[in-house]
Structures are given as structure tokens and as C-alpha cells.
Amino acid sequence: MDSRLNCTTVKEPIRKLDNRSDTGGNRPLRLVVAALILRAGEPGTEVLVCQRKPDQPMSLKWEFPGGKIEPGETAEEALARELNEELGIEAVIGRRVSRVRHKYRNGGAIDLQFFVVEEFGGALENRIFNDMRWSPLGELMQYDFLAADLGLIRDLAEGRLL
């Protein structure tokens, strides 16, 4: 009997299981907050969209500014801190409009909450993004957004959320 063959047949399912856990199975859920920063545009509302840098994971994808909640922070505190770090503004965090859970193939699972920001102090400054633009809500589908954002993007573009 060929024991090496047995070894191979036993190993294969184990490798498959390991891959499956890479998709988020046993990694901690990351709590993330992001902002829909709105302004009155012509003819309708515009929202700030940001592009990830070429050297970041999920490079050049578009997202909303924000990041992970740190221990001891509320969602609103975390978002205000991230917006200050990323854009140099003092944001007034408004109502939460959406919450989704998503599993990324290599990055584990995230719990993502979106808040509206209609007021902020200071001048917007791009500190970390590859690009940043004001987009009319109806044009959001033209950007290559992160997968977790796609449901929200569709709702915003079709006027169902705001």
C-alpha cells in the first residue's frame, strides 16, 4: 500500500479548509466606519469619494473616507478621528444610514457602518488618498467601489437612501 498517496489524499482537504478560513472564517471581525460627506451640488447632492493608493490592499478601488474603530471608541468618535487624520477636518457626525457585513476573500470579514456628514470645520485636504472627488449621487455607479459598498452605492445612485 502506498502511504504517500494516503498522505496526499488526507492533506488535500486540510489545505482546502485552511483556504476557507483565509476568507474570514477565524479572523476577528473588523469594525469599520465610513462617512458620506455631502454638499449641495448643481443640480443635486454630491458626495465625497476617495480612491485607495496603488500600494494599498484593494489598490485603486474607490471608497468613502473612514477606517477601523479602535478599542474604547464609539463609532462616531472613530469616524471623527479618521476624518481628521485623512482629510484634516473637524466633522459633525450625523445619522447612521446603513450597516453591512461583508467577507473579503483575503482580508477577512468587516462590519461596516456609514454615517452622513453634512457639516465640518476646516478645509478638506487630501492627506492619504490617490484621488478624491465630489460625485453627484447619480454618477456613483461609474466608480470602481470596494465590494462591501456596492449595495449602498446602488441605493444612493437610485435615490433610495438620501
Ligand SMILES: Nc1nc2c([nH]c(=O)n2[C@H]2C[C@H](O)[C@@H](COP(=O)(O)OP(=O)(O)OP(=O)(O)O)O2)c(=O)[nH]1
Ligand atoms: N474607509 C473605508 N473602508 C472600507 C470601505 N468599504 C470597505 O470595504 N472598507 C474596508 C477596507 C479596509 O479593509 C477596511 C478599512 O480599514 P482601514 O481604512 O483602517 O485600513 P486599510 O484600508 O489599510 O485596511 P487594513 O489593511 O488595515 O485592513 O474597511 C469604505 O467605504 N470606506
